[in-house]
Amino acid sequence: MKLIDLRNYILKDSRGQREIARLIDVKSKSTVSNFIKYFEVGKPEPSVKTVLKLYMLYGNNNKQDLKLLEDYGLFYIVKSSNLKELMDYCLEKNMFHLVGKLSDKGKGMKYPTPQVAMIYGLIAKAKLKENGVTWGDIYVESVNINCSDPQVLFLKNYVKALYLLNAQNFDGISERYLKLKNVCLSMLENIEDQKKIQMYTKFKPRVNELLIRALVKLKEYTKVRKIAQEIINSEVGIRHKASAHYALGSSYLYDNKDKCISHLEMSSKLYFECGMYTDSNHAQFQVEFSSIYWGETVGLVPISPINQAFLLATIGEMDEAKIQLGKEAEYNGYNAVFVRIVRALIEPSEMIEHDLLNQARVQFEMWGDSHFADLPYEVFNRYKASKEVYG
Secondary structure: OOHHHHHHHHHHOOOHHHHHHHHOOOOOOHHHHHHHHHHHHOOOOOOHHHHHHHHHHHOOOHHHHHHHHHHHHHHOOOOHHHHHHHHHHHHHOOOHHHHHHHHHHHOOOOOOHHHHHHHHHHHHHHHHOHHHOOHHHHHHHHHOOOOOOHHHHHHHHHHHHHHHHHOOOOOOHHHHHHHHHHHHHHHHHHHHHOOOOHHHHHHHHHHHHHHHHHHHHOOOHHHHHHHHHHHHOOOOOHHHHHHHHHHHHHHOOOOOHHHHHHHHHHHHHHHHHOOOHHHHHHHHHHHHHHHHHOOOOOOOOOOOHHHHHHHHHHOOOHHHHHHHHOOHHHOOHHHHHHHHHHHHHHOOOHHHHHHHHHHHHHHHHHOOOHHHHOHHHHHHHHOHHHHHHHO
16 A cells, blocks of 8 residues: 555545544544645645554555555655654564664754664664674664754663663673663653653653563562553553563562463563564563463473473473483573573582572673572472472
8 A cells, every 4th residue: 555545545435524534533624635635735744643544544454554654754754753753653563674764764854853863773773683783783873973952862862771671791781780770760750851742752651661671680570560560551562561561470470470470471472463473482481481480380381492391300300301401502691591490400419400500590690680590599499399309
């Protein structure tokens, strides 16, 4: 579908412009007549909101959404306010390739649109991992954007928060989540000061979503639960709600089986629905691990070899668990540390088992993850009976 197709649908619609205006929830039929007029005289330029509402009325399926917005953004938008709004919408809908194209278009507009467009383009590049680009690369590029516009400064802080959350290695990584918390709190203060400006208000749940990720790692669970519920009840995009459910489920890992597992399951489901399959699989891993941790294993068939080994170890099938686990060298990052925790359950030597548990705890602490730093001994103490069976 292209933008002009919406005009043709309107002209063929027997319901009339007043009824169409009512159906797309706008106050005046002039919104509809102005949309038709635009194709005759080139103005007034239709807003992003109008285009989206008309698409919802006439579009056949969501897959056409990208083609329509690409046509609208690249060939019709002239106003910088519409371009910025469309870039933001596409970023929220994971249309990262289109964000990149819109960013290129914005570089030719009046100040400060080029700088705003550049930052949106940087975020899209990081999400797409184009040419091996890292969050560290993106952060450095954003720092070098020389602009004093308040909205640009805000977006630069947003990139810094994303960098702190996603970067794999940097100096002071053990303080990652404390730094992320402080950046987010500073941004929320900025939002409160500028709450009459739409750009700031729509960023509030997004910043809160980053904040609760930090708060989980810092074990500030009460705050996580309050903020996560606010995000879930808001109108923010589905991926942020998926993240909020993940944080909420994580906050209950050690003290509420049902809430932990149900929120992690919802997180996996929502991530899958919006096409974020890696995140969905990660949440599903935690569903499995948490279920085994809590002893909720009836009918459970883990997908992850790590969780298959964990389940076997908890019922004393140590030899089978060892075979299932394979070699630790096959894993990296958090998975490698989870492997050490499971190996500690399998290991017959008391000295080695405690060495593995301590290695896991220390690694989590090095990453600034106090939440999971408690996990190695929580798991071991819960299932040490299976050690006795093995012995």
